[in-house]
Amino acid sequence: MLSAIKQEYWLLLAVLAALIALPMEHAVLGHGQGVALIGAVALIAAIVCASLRVAHHAEQLAERVGDPYGTMILTLSAVLVEVVILAIMMSNEASPTLVRDTIYSAVMLDINGILGLAALMGGIKHGEQSYNDDSARSYSVMILTAMGISMVVPEFIPEADWKAYSMFTIGAMLVLYAVFLRMQVGPHSYFFSYAYPEKKSRGGEVHAGSEHKVNVGWSVGVLVFGVVVIGVLAEVMSQALDVGLEGTGAPPVLTAIVVAGISAAPEILTALRAALANRMQSVVNIALGASLSTVILTVPVMEAMALYSDQPFQMAMTPVQTVMVFITLIVCAINLNDGETNAIEGMTHFVLFATFIMLAMLGL
Secondary structure (H helix, E strand, C coil): CCCHHHHCCHHHHHHHHHHHHHHHHHHHCCCHHHHHHHHHHHHHHHHHHHHHHHHHHHHHHHHHHCHHHHHHHHHHHHHHHHHHHHHHHHCCCCEEEEEEHHHHHHHHHHHHHHHHHHHHHHHHHCCCCCHHHHHHHHHHHHHHHHHHHHHHHHHHCHHHHHHHHHHHHHHHHHHHHHHHHHHCCCCHHHHCCCCCCEEEEECCCCCCCCCCCCCCCHHHHHHHHHHHHHHHHHHHHHHHHHHHHCCCCCCCCCCHHHHHHHHHHHHHHHHHHHHHHHCCHHHHHHHHHHHHHHHHHHHHHHHHHHHCCCCCCCCCCCHHHHHHHHHHHHHHHHHHHEEHHHHHHHHHHHHHHHHHHHHCHHHE
16 A cells, blocks of 8 residues: 555645645735745646646556446546536636637647647658547547637527526437447447457567556555545636736637646556557547547536626637638548548647647637
C-alpha cells in the first residue's frame, strides 16, 4: 500500500496545492491581478498533474478490459474532469458562452489537434497506418448530429421556447448516447476495434502484449479521489483566473481553451504513444470518441444545470465556429473513409488546429 501511495506523487502534489490554495484563496485574490494570474497558472498545473493520474488509472482499467471498453473508459474520465470543472466555473457566474466555447474548443483540440498530430507523427514514422473505417464513420455522423442539434439549431429557437428545446436536447443526447453505447459494447463492438498483427520475438514466439496485474479497486478509488481533488482546485482556479484576466484584453475563448486543454492533456499523451506504436485505431477511438463524449454528455449535464438555475447558457455557435466545425467534419469524413491515415492527412487536420488557435487569438 505504501509503495502504491508513493507512486501517486503527482496526485499528492495536487492535494498539497489544494491544501495551500483553499485557506489562501482570499489572500491571493486580494493581492492584485498579477498575483491572481500567477496563482491561476499554478493551480492549472496542479489540475493537470491530478488529471494525468486520473488518466493513468483510467488507462490501466482500459488495458484490463481491452477495446472498445478501454478507450470508452479513457474518454469518459476526460469528460468527467471537464464536466466537473465547467460545473464549478459556471456556478461562479462565468461567461454564458463558456460551455459552448469549451465544447467547441474540445472538438477542435481532439479532432484537429490530437488526431492531426498523431496521424502526422505516426505517418512520418510508419507511413500509412491502418484502422477500422467503420468506427470513423460512426463517430463522425454522430458528432455532426449531436453538434447540429445542440449547438447550431439553438440559433433559431425563440428565447421564450428555450426551456422546451433544452429539455428536448437533454432527451435527444441521452437517447443518442444510449444507442451509441449499445452499439459500442454490444453487437457492433467490432466497429471500434482492429486486429493488429502479432509481433514475434527473435526466437519466433508470439507476444500479444505485456501483461501486468491491475488493482481494479485501487485504480477506481484513485480515479474518483483525483476527480474530487480536481473539483476543489477548479473552484479556486476559476476565481483566480477571472481576476487575473480581468481587463487584460485576453480573448474570451481563452478560458474555454484552458478547460478543454486540461481535460485533453492525458489523451494527447496516450494518443501520441499509440500512433508511434502504429496503433491508429486507439488514436481514432480516443480523438473522435472524446469529441463525441464531450458533446453528447456535457450538453445534457450543463443544460440540466441551466434549467435548474433558470439561467440559459448561450449554446448556439458563432458563424465562424460553425464554419470551422463543418470544415473539420468534412475533412475528417474525407480523410477517414479508407481505413488508412498518413502524414498528409495528419497535416491537414493540424493546419485546421493552427487556424483555430489563430482565430481564437483574434477573438473570433
